[in-house]
Amino acid sequence: MANALAEQGQSPEDDLVLAREASAFYLKLSESLLREVPDNASLSEAVATGFTQYAYAFVAFDAERMDARDAKAAQVLRERAARLYGRAHRHAMAALEIAQPGFRKALESNRASDWPQLKQEHIGLAYWAAASWGGLISLSKDKPDTVADLPLAICLAQLAYDKQPAYGQGALAGLMASFEAAKPGGSSEKALQYFDQAIALGGQQNAGPLVAKAEGVALPAGDRAAFDILLRQALTVTAAYPGLQNAVMRERALWLIATADDLF
Secondary structure, eight states: OHHHHHHHHTSOOOOHHHHHHHHHHHHHHHHHHHHHOTTOHHHHHHHHHHHHHHIIIIIIHHHHHHTTTOHHHHHHHHHHHHHHHHHHHHHHHHHHHHHSTTHHHHHTOSSGGGSOOOOGGGHHHHHHHHHHHHHHHHTOTTOHHHHTTHHHHHHHHHHHHHHOTTTTTTHHHHHHHHHHHHSTTOOHHHHHHHHHHHHHHHTTTOSHHHHHHIIIIIHHHTOHHHHHHHHHHHHHHHHHSOSHHHHHHHHHHHHHHHTHHHHO
16 A cells, blocks of 8 residues: 555646645545555655645745735745645655664765765655755744754755756756755856756756746846746746646746746
């Protein structure tokens, strides 16, 4: 049953409303079963994936859209999204710890030679652990202890990237770009290289890197023309390649286009 749920978590679905309505039951069922079989890495990855995507697509995004109308309600949603990101992160890290005892301690080492070595089959777990960690940190600006973990999240993403830079049709390269842009003293040139790599790896079928570059490069640079071009390209991709992730990106791209006058 755990294997079946893990496979179900990876099944295609392009109806965003249906996915949202089904997600809560699927996540609770999967999480409950994971407590019985904590060493099932595939189910751990599916649960971490599900909580991260749910937090990003439905909770944090709702907070952004609500911010202008009701700041207090938006803050409540952001706090909920942070908790969901934290939940995803704990599941992924627990699985990595089971697979490699001492994983977290090794990750915290100041010496690169002592950092953990990822196995190929754990790249997905590492990606979702780092992605959910990044989401949690981005929503925890008032929690110094959480923000202080940013170097560890970046290190974990780097370990996965060094092992398989093309993971997730550019998703991992896109995560590296976001981390590079967010970290103190980060290089905008290096972030741009990561964004372009992400688009080269998945931009023909995956709208995520295009939307991420619009927000991570064009928007901070005040380049309205590039912002609009990237989002229009993303919409073209979502129309040609329907699927849950592209459906999420389509909603985000449409919202960014509609609010562009307020952003620039």
